Amino acid sequence: MSLQSWGMYPLVENETLEFQSEAELSKELHDADELIAYGNGRSYGDSALNETLVYTKPYNYFLDFDVAEGLLHIQAGVLLSEILEGVVKHGWFLKVTPGTKLITVGGAIASDIHGKNHHVEGCFSECVEEFTLMLANGTVQTVKKGEELFLATCGGMGLTGVILTAKIRLKKINSQYINQTTIKTKNLKETFAAFEEYSSLPYSVAWIDCLAKDENIGKCLLMVGEFADDGDLRYKPKSKLNIPFNFPSFALNTLSVKAFNWLYYKKSPAGVSHQRVHFDSFFYPLDSIRNWNRIYGKNGFTQYQFILPKESSFDGLQRILDKISKSGKGSFLAVLKLYGKENENYLSFPIEGYSLALDFKIEEGLFELLDALDEIVVECGGRIYLTKDVRMSQETFESGYEKIELFRKFRKENSMSEKFNSLQSKRLGL
Ligand SMILES: Cc1cc2nc3c(=O)[nH]c(=O)nc-3n(C[C@H](O)[C@H](O)[C@H](O)COP(=O)(O)OP(=O)(O)OC[C@H]3O[C@@H](n4cnc5c(N)ncnc54)[C@H](O)[C@@H]3O)c2cc1C
The missing domain is CATH 3.30.70.2520 (Alpha-Beta Plaits)
Structure with a gap:
């Protein structure tokens, strides 16, 4: 199966890797020369495209939901639509949501998406408490707000690693x-x-x-x-x-x-x-x-x-x-x-x-x-x-993007630029 982006341009042949566990993904990272994570392909261009893709959507379990606090712990392949089906009935909604609910949580973090309320709530990363990320060497790191890995990964278009799980804060609502x-x-x-x-x-x-x-x-x-x-x-x-x-x-x-x-x-x-x-x-x-x-x-x-x-x-x-x-x-x-x-x-x-x-x-x-x-x-x-x-x-x-040099330096120092690349990252030298 070759995956494509929402814009259906460019069309490229790719090999798609799937995984059920961290160990499986770690081995795949070790064996592959270069790859990029692919969520649900709702990005329009070439940010989730390359010859080898890690398809993260099937990695999609709900891990925990604190109904009283509105704190959700999920795997990165969960779609925003699936979150809504689970939480709206309890009076919770996404703090930040884009113009489609058919995106994965990993895609939301990697693009640091925004919604119709950016002037009030900011980007998706504002509601992310922490996430786990598989790095280029196959180890998994927990990443918290304020850390450099957080700053580079939220909006970093999958170029720092593969996001595996996330804890996100929801917003209280009293109507649909x-x-x-x-x-x-x-x-x-x-x-x-x-x-x-x-x-x-x-x-x-x-x-x-x-x-x-x-x-x-x-x-x-x-x-x-x-x-x-x-x-x-x-x-x-x-x-x-x-x-x-x-x-x-x-x-x-x-x-x-x-x-x-x-x-x-x-x-x-x-x-x-x-x-x-x-x-x-x-x-x-x-x-x-x-x-x-x-x-x-x-x-x-x-x-x-x-x-x-x-x-x-x-x-x-x-x-x-x-x-x-x-x-x-x-x-x-x-x-x-x-x-x-x-x-x-x-x-x-x-x-x-x-x-x-x-x-x-x-x-x-x-x-x-x-x-x-x-x-x-x-x-x-x-x-x-x-x-x-x-x-x-x-x-x-x-x-x-005036912070691009910080991003490039960080990627290089952590061997990310050798492992994680998309057609876009190569075109723009990210
Ligand atoms: C109809 C429509 C409306 C939209 N409206 C908005 C909007 O209002 N605001 C907005 O900000 N965006 C909007 N978007 C864009 C969309 O929200 C983003 O492109 C989002 O990142 C897509 O998520 P995805 O799961 O489909 O990821 P993909 O498209 O598969 O990937 C997007 C990026 O995320 C990376 N990525 C995906 N999963 C992971 C992971 N697990 N780990 C690391 N990196 C990962 C990929 O490498 C790639 O760089 C819209 C798109 C559509 C089609």
């Missing part, structure tokens, strides 16, 4: 519903003002119409919300629709994206509206369609996600959205989020500011467009998210 407010804006100025106005609420995310032009650039639907307080915790996940095959690549073009954007924006009432929605549709709208990545066709797609410091966010986004709109290369998914303070980890993505994520199908001219967008990101002092990336240059990467 979210009280959602939707704010419809007409341009980027209104969008920024709305984000700031509602920033005391824990969750916020905006869908931007990236093909809007001129004075409408940056128009959006901003969704903000918080958990309701009605005591309803009877959670039962719904079954999913499936996309059974790859769509032909012409199915997704400027016209279909324009039509989608027009309808999506129009169906929401003007101004401010209120709804009560289930947490599954608030946090994970795309999970309701299995294999939705196939709509981009067999050549695959990529997600371009960058973040800009607050002071340069408005101008930078205006310039980037203008360039995308003029290029005609549309994206159904264009998601803008607000971020709080940067953490200490060497390669975690968030800095205080705004981030935009856009999906593009792989086609002629795309990488030239993204190179041009990189220039603006670099000029604005921003950076690109490793877990989404498949093509940025080493120069662009280095200009965004």
Whole structure:
């Protein structure tokens, strides 16, 4: 079996190793020249790809759950969806969750993922008390907050070792519903003002119409919300629709994206509206369609996600959205989020500011467009998210991540750079 990333690009042949015990994994590490951990393949690019992969998803037992304290001890292959099935009924939820619950705990730590509440709760590593990691020499180390191995592994894209287990703190809830407010804006100025106005609420995310032009650039639907307080915790996940095959690549073009954007924006009432929605549709709208990545066709797609410091966010986004709109290369998914303070980890993505994520199908001219967008990101002092990336240059990467030399030095000193590598780490010299 060859595993691939969510973007289905690049497609590479790989050998997949599985393990049931630490001893088995230790032997596999000893025998292999070079490898990288693979969780559930929800990263978009080449961070979990190489010729040899350690498939960690089957390593997925629940080890302990302190229901009174909300402290969970699990193996790294457990999916966030499996955690929710076990804990919501007891009034607990994930402190930090991304836009899909179909990722492993190991993947959440390695990418130090963030959610719609970064400005309040920070990254996933903030809720990790400790984890165990198999190092390059096959020994297992317990890693605690504040240690250098913690700083290098959270956000370190699997390049320090294989995460085996983790203890994570959960968040108390008293409902499976979210009280959602939707704010419809007409341009980027209104969008920024709305984000700031509602920033005391824990969750916020905006869908931007990236093909809007001129004075409408940056128009959006901003969704903000918080958990309701009605005591309803009877959670039962719904079954999913499936996309059974790859769509032909012409199915997704400027016209279909324009039509989608027009309808999506129009169906929401003007101004401010209120709804009560289930947490599954608030946090994970795309999970309701299995294999939705196939709509981009067999050549695959990529997600371009960058973040800009607050002071340069408005101008930078205006310039980037203008360039995308003029290029005609549309994206159904264009998601803008607000971020709080940067953490200490060497390669975690968030800095205080705004981030935009856009999906593009792989086609002629795309990488030239993204190179041009990189220039603006670099000029604005921003950076690109490793877990989404498949093509940025080493120069662009280095200009965004100022702690990279600490990371490289640490990897080298601990013989990690000889054993743990992905296509991405080799491309970027991580
Ligand atoms: C629809 C969708 C929405 C998303 N929304 C968000 C979002 O809102 N915020 C966000 O931050 N991300 C988001 N992501 C990205 C996703 O959360 C990350 O890519 C996550 O790391 C994927 O986890 P995975 O288990 O699938 O890992 P993989 O994709 O298999 O691997 C990702 C990285 O983690 C490493 N890794 C995996 N398991 C281990 C392990 N046990 N030990 C060491 N390293 C390991 C891999 O080597 C690789 O570098 C989204 C992805 C999708 C598809």
